[in-house]
Structures are given as C-alpha cells and as structure tokens.
Amino acid sequence: MSKIAIDSIDRKILAILQSNAHATSEQLSDAVGLSPSPCARRVRNLEAAGVITSYVAVVDQLKVGLPISVFASIKLERQREEELDRFATAVQRWPEIVECYLMTGQRDYLLRIVVKDLEAYEAFLKRTLTRLEGVASIESSFALGQVKHARPLPIE
Known part of the structure; x- marks a missing residue:
C-alpha cells in the first residue's frame, strides 16, 4: 500500500463516492473541476493507497428481516x-x-x-x-x- 497526500480535490471525490459509489468519472470530473482522465487516476490512486477500501451496497437491515x-x-x-x-x-x-x-x-x-x-x-x-x-x-x-x-x- 502506497502513501498518498490527500488534497481538497481528493476530499471532494471521496465525499461524492461515499454518497454514490456508482458515480462515473464524468460525474466526478464535473463536480470537482477536472477532466475525466485525471479524475479516474485520482480514484485509482486513492484505491491503491488503501484510502478507498471497497465499494459496497448498503442494505436496510429492517427490510431484510434483521430489526x-x-x-x-x-x-x-x-x-x-x-x-x-x-x-x-x-x-x-x-x-x-x-x-x-x-x-x-x-x-x-x-x-x-x-x-x-x-x-x-x-x-x-x-x-x-x-x-x-x-x-x-x-x-x-x-x-x-x-x-x-x-x-x-x-x-x-
């Protein structure tokens, strides 16, 4: 796992991905003011550094019978x-x-x-x-x- 310095753009990307893990590079790039390619590279770097550990579906415990x-x-x-x-x-x-x-x-x-x-x-x-x-x-x-x-x- 490599070290990474997290700047304000990375923080914006993380905030978006925490609320919508399906956000595309285009959606991220529009939100943070970068083109899609550098934005996708930042996401890959955050993954490689272990800042982003996984992408999951959040399940409602009540709706699956675990209240x-x-x-x-x-x-x-x-x-x-x-x-x-x-x-x-x-x-x-x-x-x-x-x-x-x-x-x-x-x-x-x-x-x-x-x-x-x-x-x-x-x-x-x-x-x-x-x-x-x-x-x-x-x-x-x-x-x-x-x-x-x-x-x-x-x-x-």
Whole structure:
C-alpha cells in the first residue's frame, strides 16, 4: 500500500463516492473541476493507497428481516495480547457481529450484533459468545431505535 497526500480535490471525490459509489468519472470530473482522465487516476490512486477500501451496497437491515441491534460489552478475563488477538480473530467468524471495537474503560470490547429477534440473539449468545474461552462477562443492551447512522465520514 502506497502513501498518498490527500488534497481538497481528493476530499471532494471521496465525499461524492461515499454518497454514490456508482458515480462515473464524468460525474466526478464535473463536480470537482477536472477532466475525466485525471479524475479516474485520482480514484485509482486513492484505491491503491488503501484510502478507498471497497465499494459496497448498503442494505436496510429492517427490510431484510434483521430489526434487532444489540450492543454487547465484553470483559475478558485478562487483557494480554494473545487473549485480545484470540477474541478479535474469533469475532471475524460470526456474521451477526457487524461491528467490533476494542475499548478503553470498564469493558474490553463493544460489539454491535444484528439479529432477527430476541430468540436469535439468545441462541447466538449461548452458542458463541458464552463458549468463547477468556470471556469473563457479557453485558447486552438492546437498541430501541436508531436516531442517526451516518455512513459517510465527515471529510473536510
């Protein structure tokens, strides 16, 4: 992965692509004031440098039958590197865990888990998280509603 200096034009390109990954080079070039060829080259450079990591379809979790978001705070028995790495590797296997953060404070990890109902969460909890070696405690909080979920980063 190469390093890249991100200038104001790159930032404009990133802002557009975050809201519309299907934007063409022509659309980008019109928006940022460059011709299509240099604009496409900038996008390729942003991809090569790892600034743009992927292009995805954003799916509405309610419309696909996954209305429940659970935030689980995990405390490990020990916070040694090998235990942290083991946990981080394990959560990669479970698609129900859509976000995982290593935290400071009372808990070691914060997970966002998406499931179809409470029974599905209970089953997930029993067959995965509680069986994972090194987990000392799990505290679950259920989201009642989503007030904001911003996908684009505030690139200025």
